[in-house]
Amino acid sequence: xxxxxxxxxxxxxxxxxxxxxxxxxxxxxxxxxxxxxxxxxxxxxxxxxxxxxxxxxxxxxxxxxxxxxxxxxxxxxxxxxxxxxxxxxxxxxxxxxxxxxxxxxxxxxxxxxxxxxxxxxxxxxxxxxxxxxxxxxxxxxxxxxxxxxxxxxxxxxxxxxxxxxxxxxxxxxxxxxxxxxxxxxxxxxxxxxxxxxxxxxxxxxxxxxxxxxxxxxxxxxxxxxxxxxxxxxxxxxxxxxxxxxxxxxxxxxxxxxxxxxxxxxxxxxxxxxxxxxxxxxxxxxxxxxxxxxxxxxxxxxxxxxxxxxxxxxxxxxxxxxxxxxxxxxxxxxxxxxxxxxxxxxxxxxxxxx
Numbered sequence: 287x288x289x290x291x292x293x294x295x296x297x298x299x300x301x302x303x304x305x306x307x308x309x310x311x312x313x314x315x316x317x318x319x320x321x322x323x324x325x326x327x328x329x330x331x332x333x334x335x336x337x338x339x340x341x342x343x344x345x346x347x348x349x350x351x352x353x354x355x356x357x358x359x360x361x362x363x364x365x366x367x368x369x370x371x372x373x374x375x376x377x378x379x380x381x382x383x384x385x386x387x388x389x390x391x392x393x394x395x396x397x398x399x400x401x402x403x404x405x406x407x408x409x410x411x412x413x414x415x416x417x418x419x420x421x422x423x424x425x426x427x428x429x430x431x432x433x434x435x436x437x438x439x440x441x442x443x444x445x446x447x448x449x450x451x452x453x454x455x456x457x458x459x460x461x462x463x464x465x466x467x468x469x470x471x472x473x474x475x476x477x478x479x480x481x482x483x484x485x486x487x488x489x490x491x492x493x494x495x496x497x498x499x500x501x502x503x504x505x506x507x508x509x510x511x512x513x514x515x516x517x518x519x520x521x522x523x524x525x526x527x528x529x530x531x532x533x534x535x536x537x538x539x540x541x542x543x544x545x546x547x548x549x550x551x552x553x554x555x556x557x558x559x560x561x562x563x564x565x566x567x568x569x570x571x572x573x574x575x576x577x578x579x580x581x582x583x584x585x586x587x588x589x590x591x592x593x594x595x596x597x598x599x600x601x602x603x604x605x606x607x608x609x610x611x612x613x614x615x616x617x618x619x620x621x622x623x624x625x626x627x628x629x630x631x632x633x634x635x636x637x638x639x
Contacts, residue, residue, distance in 0.1 A: 390453065391523035399527075
């Protein structure tokens with residue numbers, strides 16, 4: 287009886303030690319620097335053009351050079367951006383940035399979720415599949431790059447101490463603006479192209495119901511309807527993405543960078559159209575912010591980072607010709623905006639938000 291008890295105690299002690307070692311291993315990459323602040327080993331960013339650094343390749347004090355306007359992010363930690371500032375502050379050694387210009391929640395989920403990719407390949411989702419493929423190409427993520435990018439992303443996410451999410455901007459307003467052009471491309475040659483690609487994959491599907499036919503043909507919608515569709519799609523994809531991340535790496539700390547109104551600082555402030563654009567933008571932004579912070583099933587898992595005071599590049603008055611020329615850069619954070627976002631994220635990481 288004594289031998290049995292001793293063996294049982296020994297087994298329990300071994301189990302406790304094993305669990306303790308695993309726990310230490312899971313959190314060992316977090317540390318404390320000389321200043322007493324936290325340090326981290328691996329940081330992964332999933333997002334759009336803001337964390338990819340669009341607009342931050344210009345001359346000092348001049349964002350609107352042609353070189354800056356035509357420089358697109360390819361996954362680096364661009365100097366002066368909030369990912370670079372935070373990573374340097376935390377002493378991050380392993381830095382991965384899978385943010386790409388034009389990415390929506392759709393494209394990020396495609397790289398993480400094989401079941402979602404299979405859903406998009408169903409015949410009734412042909413239009414959504416084509417539009418997402420087009421956006422992938424706009425983001426310089428070709429067919430040959432996706433598989434490698436997805437595999438690397440999934441591996442690095444499993445080892446991450448910090449995962450930063452910064453997307454949603456393109457799900458609403460950007461998609462609402464691009465939808466008519468992308469749908470015209472779809473009707474012009476995309477429907478036939480999708481069918482041809484499916485044939486090459488040996489996945490040709492026939493339309494067998496009126497409901498499928500309606501979905502395949504799709505249709506145009508007004509800007510506000512497209513924004514609403516994009517918002518609802520964000521909610522669904524966001525929850526799915528966080529669920530996957532939690533399964534991959536239950537010990538990682540996940541942060542979501544909140545949305546900001548990209549029309550709030552424009553002049554003239556009393557312009558009625560500016561006020562309307564600002565109101566519509568903030569309705570979308572606040573809906574996403576509130577969902578992530580309070581309404582999502584993952585609200586207690588993800589740290590919401592308030593970024594509503596982010597500043598953007600100064601530009602010409604609203605609706606002037608120069609404003610439209612500068613538009614793409616003007617809606618992105620300037621140097622001060624990125625510093626503000628970095629401060630907000632660091633405050634959240636250190637438990638100050």
